[in-house]
Amino acid sequence: MIIKYFAYFRQDxxxxxxxxxxxxxxxxxxxxxxxxxxGQRLREKLLTPTQDDxxxxxxxxxxxxxxxFLQGNDSLVKEDAVVxxxxxxxxx
Amino acid sequence: xxxxxxxxxxxxxxxxxxxxxxxSESLVKKYLGGRGLGTKIYMDEVAKDTDVYSPDNxxxxxxxxxxxxxxxxxxxxxxxxxAPLTGTIGCANSGGEFGPELKYAGFDGIIFEGKAExxxxxxVNDGKAELRPADDLWGKTVYExxxxxxxxxxxxxxxxxxxxxxxxxxxxxxxxxEKHRAAGRGGIGAVMGSKNLxxxxxxxxxxxxVADPKGFLEACTNARDILxxxxxxxxxxxxYGTEILVNIINSSGGMPKNNWRDGAVDPDADEISGxxxxxxxxxxxxxxxxxxMACGRVTKIKDGPYKSAGxxxxxEAAWALGSSCGIHDLAAICKVNFLCNEYGMxxxxxxxxxACAMELFDxxxxxxxxxxGNLVFGNTDSIVEFALKTAKREGFGDKLAEGSYRLAExxxxxxxxxxxxxxxxxxxxxxxxxxxxxxxxTSNRGGCHVRGYLTSPEILGIPVKLDPLVTEGKAAxxxxxxxxxxxxxxxxxxxxxxxxxGLPEIANMLRTCTGWDFTDEELLAxxxxxxxxxxxxxxxxxFTKKDDTLPPxxxxxxxxxxxxxxxxxELDVMLNEYYQLRGWSDQGVPxxxxxxxxxx
Numbered sequence: 239m240i241i242k243y244f245a246y247f248r249q250d251x252x253x254x255x256x257x258x259x260x261x262x263x264x265x266x267x268x269x270x271x272x273x274x275x276x277g278q279r280l281r282e283k284l285l286t287p288t289q290d291d292x293x294x295x296x297x298x299x300x301x302x303x304x305x306x307f308l309q310g311n312d313s314l315v316k317e318d319a320v321v322x323x324x325x326x327x328x329x330x
Numbered sequence: 331x332x333x334x335x336x337x338x339x340x341x342x343x344x345x346x347x348x349x350x351x352x353x354s355e356s357l358v359k360k361y362l363g364g365r366g367l368g369t370k371i372y373m374d375e376v377a378k379d380t381d382v383y384s385p386d387n388x389x390x391x392x393x394x395x396x397x398x399x400x401x402x403x404x405x406x407x408x409x410x411x412x413a414p415l416t417g418t419i420g421c422a423n424s425g426g427e428f429g430p431e432l433k434y435a436g437f438d439g440i441i442f443e444g445k446a447e448x449x450x451x452x453x454v455n456d457g458k459a460e461l462r463p464a465d466d467l468w469g470k471t472v473y474e475x476x477x478x479x480x481x482x483x484x485x486x487x488x489x490x491x492x493x494x495x496x497x498x499x500x501x502x503x504x505x506x507x508e509k510h511r512a513a514g515r516g517g518i519g520a521v522m523g524s525k526n527l528x529x530x531x532x533x534x535x536x537x538x539x540v541a542d543p544k545g546f547l548e549a550c551t552n553a554r555d556i557l558x559x560x561x562x563x564x565x566x567x568x569x570y571g572t573e574i575l576v577n578i579i580n581s582s583g584g585m586p587k588n589n590w591r592d593g594a595v596d597p598d599a600d601e602i603s604g605x606x607x608x609x610x611x612x613x614x615x616x617x618x619x620x621x622x623m624a625c626g627r628v629t630k631i632k633d634g635p636y637k638s639a640g641x642x643x644x645x646e647a648a649w650a651l652g653s654s655c656g657i658h659d660l661a662a663i664c665k666v667n668f669l670c671n672e673y674g675m676x677x678x679x680x681x682x683x684x685a686c687a688m689e690l691f692d693x694x695x696x697x698x699x700x701x702x703g704n705l706v707f708g709n710t711d712s713i714v715e716f717a718l719k720t721a722k723r724e725g726f727g728d729k730l731a732e733g734s735y736r737l738a739e740x741x742x743x744x745x746x747x748x749x750x751x752x753x754x755x756x757x758x759x760x761x762x763x764x765x766x767x768x769x770x771x772t773s774n775r776g777g778c779h780v781r782g783y784l785t786s787p788e789i790l791g792i793p794v795k796l797d798p799l800v801t802e803g804k805a806a807x808x809x810x811x812x813x814x815x816x817x818x819x820x821x822x823x824x825x826x827x828x829x830x831x832g833l834p835e836i837a838n839m840l841r842t843c844t845g846w847d848f849t850d851e852e853l854l855a856x857x858x859x860x861x862x863x864x865x866x867x868x869x870x871x872x873f874t875k876k877d878d879t880l881p882p883x884x885x886x887x888x889x890x891x892x893x894x895x896x897x898x899x900e901l902d903v904m905l906n907e908y909y910q911l912r913g914w915s916d917q918g919v920p921x922x923x924x925x926x927x928x929x930x
């Protein structure tokens with residue numbers, strides 16, 4: 239699966255995107271794994287302090303679909319999925 | 331009246347006379363200011379069959395009761411007239427500092443009527459106003475004009491003006507203020523040009539009285555605290571500007587490519603994104619009057635063929651000049667955006683008209699000979715060349731200056747204009763953001779993203795999360811957003827504040843500022859009244875249900891890829907519900923009962 243980072247997540251991840259070779263995984267579990275890889279600064283932005291929920295200011299897309307309209311934290315990320323992670327930012 | 335100065339100027343450009351008039355408090359309470367009050371005055375004073383460039387047409391500049399106060403992002407001013415591009419009511423607003431300065435000079439607004447025999451500019455200085463010759467300014471750019479008028483008036487004067495595009499009546503000419511802020515859409519700059527009015531300068535040292543200073547300060551502080559704590563208004567907009575939307579809209583499958591022809595996922599989008607702008611060209615961020623968000627971008631291309639400096643671009647401009655034209659050179663996009671500011675043009679319509687010409691060429695309906703150049707998808711240099719030609723109406727630029735609808739129609743293919751009511755839609759595909767499709771179709775000023783902005787719930791989850799691919803619930807929230815936007819545009823604060831604050835905070839600031847006694851619901855009803863007023867104007871111009879639609883491409887050509895693959899915009903379903911919720915007939919006509927309820 240390909241993980242794409244945007245806005246200031248890029249600084250915390252240290253990259254624009256990366257490939258992870260993982261078996262199908264839930265959205266929240268994927269964020270825990272990503273946080274393990276990239277460290278505390280990114281973890282604080284992606285997960286709530288107890289790590290049992292995705293931070294409310296994260297927009298999490300799987301192949302362009304927001305997990306809010308899939309199965310939320312339990313949305314399944316398949317091996318060939320493209321995940322896009324955004325902080326809640328805006329324009330217009 | 332608190333919040334208002336209670337006075338406007340009436341400037342007759344034909345006779346050269348200037349008169350002060352009192353604002354009617356009853357009218358102000360009903361229509362709030364800015365967009366609402368300006369539309370009411372315009373409709374009362376201008377016959378509906380008046381030609382847009384006739385001396386009988388009027389151009390109205392109005393602020394709102396919160397403009398220039400401590401309220402959050404309270405720097406807005408509104409220009410109202412008939413829009414040359416669309417023939418609808420034309421109202422375009424801008425931030426910066428001109429609006430507050432005009433109020434400090436003692437006036438809530440200015441009505442321009444007639445036509446000056448020779449170019450003039452108006453100088454409003456602490457309660458006095460005079461028309462001055464501007465023959466030597468005619469032909470000058472926005473930057474040159476602004477510098478010259480400041481030099482001739484006061485170093486602290488704020489200046490609104492048109493550039494060559496407004497003089498040449500480009501149908502999407504803007505009125506610029508402080509060089510880089512644009513009242514951009516619909517071609518109001520062409521109306522200013524038709525009146526031989528080159529600029530308006532103002533300098534003021536007065537103040538604005540509020541009804542309840544302590545309560546107002548508390549209301550403003552509360553609103554500002556909310557904005558600071560909000561991730562969008564407190565961090566995101568300031569860090570990256572509106573350009574940050576490129577990647578999220580594209581990743582959501584909503585950023586149209588190549589004149590909306592080739593889907594809405596651009597694999598090269600990151601090259602023109604807010605992140606790239608911040609990495610490569612951002613000098614510093616910049617805020618308008620009393621704004622804690624500071625979404626403005628001061629940008630510079632240090633070297634190369636597009637070496638230049640200026641402000642912007644915004645997301646929609648970057649998209650129109652970028653993905654919509656198959657172009658991914660952000661330096662070139664910045665350069666053309668700077669030219670739009672310098673010559674006074676709307677970059678959304680300019681880029682979309684380029685894209686339309688490019689598709690006409692692809693279809694064999696337009697030749698390189700007719701263009702006198704190579705305006706084709708992906709040709710970066712061509713957008714710089716044709717931006718200048720358009721502003722000057724040189725060669726094929728004369729056709730581009732008419733906008734995409736007239737260009738496509740003159741080549742036998744009006745369906746290739748990605749416009750609603752002849753104004754180009756910006757940057758969000760209505761097939762992947764269904765609510766945005768409804769918004770475009772029903773906007774009172776044609777294809778527009780800031781007459782409701784359903785991107786906020788559909789993509790950003792603000793204030794509620796709505797699935798962009800479904801139609802359910804979109805009509806209801808759009809009506810609320812449209813009414814709230816009408817309020818925001820009328821009272822003089824920035825629409826972006828609504829990413830953080832809502833009706834209660836806005837109403838609190840307005841109540842304590844004006845001393846008016848109203849409920850939150852009554853304030854929103856004023857927005858409903860303003861929306862219906864604009865609708866009535868448009869109906870008087872011949873607009874009907876058939877105009878509340880989208881280009882055939884969005885209704886019949888399914889998206890080929892991305893999360894909305896296979897989708898078209900299901901407009902009919904949403905439109906019928908929308909009319910019902912508005913209290914309109916199934917033909918989109920406000921009922922007598924609805925108009926009576928609104929006091930219209």
